[in-house]
Amino acid sequence: MAEFLPLFMFLALALFLFSGFPVAFILAGVGLAFALIAIAIDPWLFDWQQFNAIPVRIHGAISENLILTAIPMFIFMGTMLEKSGVANDLLNCLQVLLKRVPGGLALSVVIMGTILAATTGIIGASVIMMSLLALPVMMEKNYSPALATGTVAASGTLGILIPPSIMLVIMADLLSKSVGNLFIAALVPGFMLASFYAIYIIAICWLKPELAPKADQNTRSLNSKELAFMILRSFLPPVMLIIVVLGSILAGFATPTEAASVGAFGAILLGFINLVVLPRLGVKPIRFAQDMASNEGSEETDSYRLRNFFATIYDVLIRSALTNAMIFGIFIGATLFAFVFRQIGGEEVVIHLFDSMGLGSWGVLLSLMALVFVLGFFFDWIEITLIVLPVFAPIISGLDFGTHLPQADVVYWFAILMAINLQTSFLTPPFGFALFYLKAVAPKEIRIQQIYKGIVPFVLLQLLGLILVIAFPQIAMWLPNVLLG
Amino acid sequence: MIKIARHIDRLLRLVAQAGAVAMMALIVITMYDVLTRYFQVPKFPGLNSTKLQEAEFWSHTITFATFIGFAFIKNAHVRIDLVRDLFPWRAKLVLELIGLIVFLIPFSVFGFLYSWPYVQRSFMSNEVSSSTVGLSNVWILKSMLLVLFGALFLAGISQLLKCVAGLVEAEPSDQTRDLLSGGHE
Amino acid sequence: EPVRLKMGSAFPSSQPLLGTGGVDLAETVTAITGGDVQMKFYEPGALVPAFELLDAVGTGTVDAGWAQPAYHAKNDIAFALFSAIPFGPRASEYAAWMFYGGGSEMLNDRLYKQYNVHSEICGVSPPETAGWFREEITSLEQMSGLKMRFYGLGARVMQKLGVDTQLLPGGDIYPALERGTIDATEYSMPAVDESAGFHQLAKFNYFPGWHQQSTLQDLIINLDTWNAMTDGQRKAIQTACRASFTNMLAEGEAINGAALTRLQEEHGVNVRRWSEEQLATYEENWEAVVEELKAESAVFAEAWTELEEFRAEYAVWKENAYLQ
Ligand code: NA
Ligand code: NA
Numbered sequence: 004m005a006e007f008l009p010l011f012m013f014l015a016l017a018l019f020l021f022s023g024f025p026v027a028f029i030l031a032g033v034g035l036a037f038a039l040i041a042i043a044i045d046p047w048l049f050d051w052q053q054f055n056a057i058p059v060r061i062h063g064a065i066s067e068n069l070i071l072t073a074i075p076m077f078i079f080m081g082t083m084l085e086k087s088g089v090a091n092d093l094l095n096c097l098q099v100l101l102k103r104v105p106g107g108l109a110l111s112v113v114i115m116g117t118i119l120a121a122t123t124g125i126i127g128a129s130v131i132m133m134s135l136l137a138l139p140v141m142m143e144k145n146y147s148p149a150l151a152t153g154t155v156a157a158s159g160t161l162g163i164l165i166p167p168s169i170m171l172v173i174m175a176d177l178l179s180k181s182v183g184n185l186f187i188a189a190l191v192p193g194f195m196l197a198s199f200y201a202i203y204i205i206a207i208c209w210l211k212p213e214l215a216p217k218a219d220q221n222t223r224s225l226n227s228k229e230l231a232f233m234i235l236r237s238f239l240p241p242v243m244l245i246i247v248v249l250g251s252i253l254a255g256f257a258t259p260t261e262a263a264s265v266g267a268f269g270a271i272l273l274g275f276i277n278l279v280v281l282p283r284l285g286v287k288p289i290r291f292a293q294d295m296a297s298n299e300g301s302e303e304t305d306s307y308r309l310r311n312f313f314a315t316i317y318d319v320l321i322r323s324a325l326t327n328a329m330i331f332g333i334f335i336g337a338t339l340f341a342f343v344f345r346q347i348g349g350e351e352v353v354i355h356l357f358d359s360m361g362l363g364s365w366g367v368l369l370s371l372m373a374l375v376f377v378l379g380f381f382f383d384w385i386e387i388t389l390i391v392l393p394v395f396a397p398i399i400s401g402l403d404f405g406t407h408l409p410q411a412d413v414v415y416w417f418a419i420l421m422a423i424n425l426q427t428s429f430l431t432p433p434f435g436f437a438l439f440y441l442k443a444v445a446p447k448e449i450r451i452q453q454i455y456k457g458i459v460p461f462v463l464l465q466l467l468g469l470i471l472v473i474a475f476p477q478i479a480m481w482l483p484n485v486l487l488g
Numbered sequence: 489m490i491k492i493a494r495h496i497d498r499l500l501r502l503v504a505q506a507g508a509v510a511m512m513a514l515i516v517i518t519m520y521d522v523l524t525r526y527f528q529v530p531k532f533p534g535l536n537s538t539k540l541q542e543a544e545f546w547s548h549t550i551t552f553a554t555f556i557g558f559a560f561i562k563n564a565h566v567r568i569d570l571v572r573d574l575f576p577w578r579a580k581l582v583l584e585l586i587g588l589i590v591f592l593i594p595f596s597v598f599g600f601l602y603s604w605p606y607v608q609r610s611f612m613s614n615e616v617s618s619s620t621v622g623l624s625n626v627w628i629l630k631s632m633l634l635v636l637f638g639a640l641f642l643a644g645i646s647q648l649l650k651c652v653a654g655l656v657e658a659e660p661s662d663q664t665r666d667l668l669s670g671g672h673e
Numbered sequence: 674e675p676v677r678l679k680m681g682s683a684f685p686s687s688q689p690l691l692g693t694g695g696v697d698l699a700e701t702v703t704a705i706t707g708g709d710v711q712m713k714f715y716e717p718g719a720l721v722p723a724f725e726l727l728d729a730v731g732t733g734t735v736d737a738g739w740a741q742p743a744y745h746a747k748n749d750i751a752f753a754l755f756s757a758i759p760f761g762p763r764a765s766e767y768a769a770w771m772f773y774g775g776g777s778e779m780l781n782d783r784l785y786k787q788y789n790v791h792s793e794i795c796g797v798s799p800p801e802t803a804g805w806f807r808e809e810i811t812s813l814e815q816m817s818g819l820k821m822r823f824y825g826l827g828a829r830v831m832q833k834l835g836v837d838t839q840l841l842p843g844g845d846i847y848p849a850l851e852r853g854t855i856d857a858t859e860y861s862m863p864a865v866d867e868s869a870g871f872h873q874l875a876k877f878n879y880f881p882g883w884h885q886q887s888t889l890q891d892l893i894i895n896l897d898t899w900n901a902m903t904d905g906q907r908k909a910i911q912t913a914c915r916a917s918f919t920n921m922l923a924e925g926e927a928i929n930g931a932a933l934t935r936l937q938e939e940h941g942v943n944v945r946r947w948s949e950e951q952l953a954t955y956e957e958n959w960e961a962v963v964e965e966l967k968a969e970s971a972v973f974a975e976a977w978t979e980l981e982e983f984r985a986e987y988a989v990w991k992e993n994a995y996l997q
Binding site: 072323 | 507511518564606
Binding site: 047050052053055056059060062063064067175178258342345346 | 677679687715718719720721722723724725728729732733734847849853854870
């Protein structure tokens with residue numbers, strides 16, 4: 004009985020998730036319930052004192068965590084850029100620039116996603132920012148909700164693979180390998196996946212134009228002077244903000260948390276320009292014909308504009324704190340679930356299953372990849388990394404693939420495969436964090452079913468990428484070998 | 489009953505407003521940290537970067553601790569409403585009620601009961617930050633856990649009252665529609 | 674009745690010596706007792722975060738912990754005195770104090786007991802490096818304003834020199850150094866530092882590690898659990914701990930020569946030594962810190978006095994018995 008408990012725990016989670024009650028509290032509640040069941044069955048499995056893990060784990064791993072403080076600030080940055088109209092202008096502008104390309108708006112999301120991925124390794128923040136920036140605009144332009152959400156979720160998760168990535172840092176630590184080398188090894192696979200997304204979007208939108216109505220149908224054409232002004236006014240400021248955020252991390256100038264505060268502050272500044280300075284100077288944004296019915300009255304006074312600006316900041320604070328609470332609610336629920344799962348021997352069940360198979364190097368590799376992929380349906384990367392990697396690290400370094408790749412590269416190669424796999428785990432239902440983040444901030448009319456449907460082609464692209472890197476390890480190892488010899 | 493729920497909601501909103509201030513503080517403190525580090529802006533006497541960085545996660549903890557309960561009454565926690573959407577409104581209310589009684593309220597009670605001695609131990613041993621050169625009085629930070637679980641419990645009670653009130657209605661009121669809107673504020 | 678101990682670790686199993694020592698201990702205890710004591714190693718954070726181990730073990734959230742006493746200095750600075758002492762004893766002298774000079778009893782009775790925890794000194798690591806710097810440090814004045822990861826009591830000394838210190842767990846150091854959160858770091862011995870990869874970011878490695886000539890590691894067990902065990906079970910754990918201490922002592926001395934050679938020859942690291950004058954400056958500042966700490970913690974004051982007495986007595990033996 005007791006040995007089946009972890010299995011039942013997973014089944015209960017899967018079942019209750021579909022009750023429609025908030026995920027955060029299902030996780031916590033199932034964790035709690037199985038702790039109580041374990042106490043009843045066998046006090047060795049769990050005892051009352053172990054509920055102390057609730058405050059201990061929340062305080063030690065979530066409260067006292069400087070890296071996680073970047074999340075609310077990235078959310079704030081995205082929300083502020085959205086609510087002050089800056090993001091809207093930017094996407095309009097990107098769409099104008101890409102209007103001749105099929106699926107131009109989705110494509111611009113992939114481009115922005117890739118850029119964001121290079122500013123941070125925090126998936127939640129990337130997905131949320133992209134959802135806030137791009138989804139409402141795509142809905143407005145009658146994009147297929149499935150394509151729109153799939154593009155946003157997939158592009159938003161690139162951040163876990165494209166350096167800097169917190170996950171790669173932790174992996175390097177667990178495998179006792181250099182973080183720098185791992186970062187370099189992840190670069191080519193990361194950009195390869197981004198280009199897969201772009202190619203897929205162009206192809207599908209060319210084949211099925213109804214998925215992504217072209218912008219120029221209801222856009223008046225701009226002359227070159229207007230276009231230049233538009234780029235200067237709408238495109239350059241936010242892109243410069245992104246470059247500051249990205250550049251400061253890549254150049255080793257700032258931590259993600261610091262960069263996030265610069266981003267949040269910059270967003271406030273751009274909001275001030277957009278809501279106070281430009282209206283005061285009488286500069287009107289260049290918008291699409293249909294959007295012209297804006298609320299800019301000529302009676303506006305400076306004090307009205309200032310009040311409007313501060314009201315926007317307050318509104319953004321509340322909204323981003325709510326979103327942040329949603330994410331940290333899941334953190335808190337998941338930390339109890341994972342603790343109980345481990346206490347009742349979930350880990351051993353997984354290992355035992357694996358041990359009983361008796362496989363060669365390729366068998367071990369492929370079944371590990373399959374295992375991670377399946378675990379990815381339920382867990383997020385941090386749990387999987389902490390469960391699977393330490394357990395299998397000694398096995399991994401002992402694997403031998405003969406002439407397929409040099410022995411010294413095996414661990415790095417494996418880490419990259421695992422990273423791609425875990426990026427996919429963000430996208431796979433029922434427990435895909437990217438999907439939750441997305442659903443939390445998506446416009447009301449988008450349903451979770453549409454998100455599930457939209458993600459399928461991108462998960463297939465991920466698998467294609469994974470298979471390619473398995474078949475051709477050089478995709479990952481070429482760059483580090485060239486740079487580091 | 490609805491009246492009690494409204495009072496609770498008002499209290500939770502008030503608490504959350506403090507959290508919004510903490511979030512602004514987080515941005516300002518981090519920005520100040522950046523300025524002192526890279527732009528030679530002087531630090532206040534007695535302040536070191538460790539203290540500043542700890543003030544950052546203090547602010548963040550206040551933010552999420554004050555908002556997790558509030559987010560529940562604002563329906564901002566993510567739900568997988570795939571199956572639930574197929575049910576009539578009364579069944580949804582029953583499901584919500586079960587979720588509250590089985591999952592959320594017990595979790596908030598356990599969380600609160602086990603956080604209380606945790607904060608107490610920290611207070612009694614005069615715990616300082618792990619770095620030993622950072623902020624002292626860590627019990628204040630830890631007591632945010634009491635705020636978190638206390639607010640979550642109150643939010644659960646408020647939604648429970650709304651559910652019960654909804655169940656006796658002939659047609660769903662605006663209140664009940666709000667309650668079941670699912671996954672959004 | 675067999676005892677099952679879930680042991681949370683402050684160090685990942687992949688880390689040479691510090692982590693592998695914990696894995697070995699768990700395996701040894703389980704093996705020599707024929708399963709009468711089943712000890713299981715858990716990665717940092719898998720059950721509880723590293724810095725929460727004292728509270729977690731005391732309350733029975735986990736049964737045991739693999740860390741160093743200084744990890745609990747946030748509860749009482751005196752814990753640090755039982756882990757590593759600036760200008761303090763080497764491994765043999767430290768062991769003498771802990772095992773035969775009353776150190777262990779004091780650590781347990783005056784500190785761990787009030788947290789409902791029992792401790793067995795269970796390992797030791799060799800001298801640490803005094804730090805990794807991006808630039809050569811010719812004068813200690815360069816330290817002023819530097820942000821540096823620094824551990825334990827040495828951190829206070831560094832603060833006196835104007836260093837802005839912080840304590841980061843092992844895994845966070847490399848990214849912090851890479852991203853400029855810190856400008857310099859000390860962490861451990863060359864073999865461990867090499868696996869952490871600091872040489873890729875900072876090319877100047879300083880010696881001797883005046884702040885940590887030796888570092889004690891301990892196994893902490895929930896006091897109720899400890900008291901409920903049979904004499905045989907307790908003896909087995911104590912014996913395994915002494916064996917672990919010996920192993921770590923030998924392994925630590927064995928692996929670092931090769932590591933230091935590799936760092937210099939393969940990774941272009943510049944190994945530097947503090948001058949006598951610089952060491953004297955460090956020591957002066959340390960003496961000032963001791964006075965402050967005595968005022969901060971009664972247990973520290975008491976333990977310091979006992980340690981000083983022991984060291985004075987030991988000095989008579991050391992000066993006569995050993996080649997200088
Ligand atoms: Na990234
Ligand atoms: Na998933």
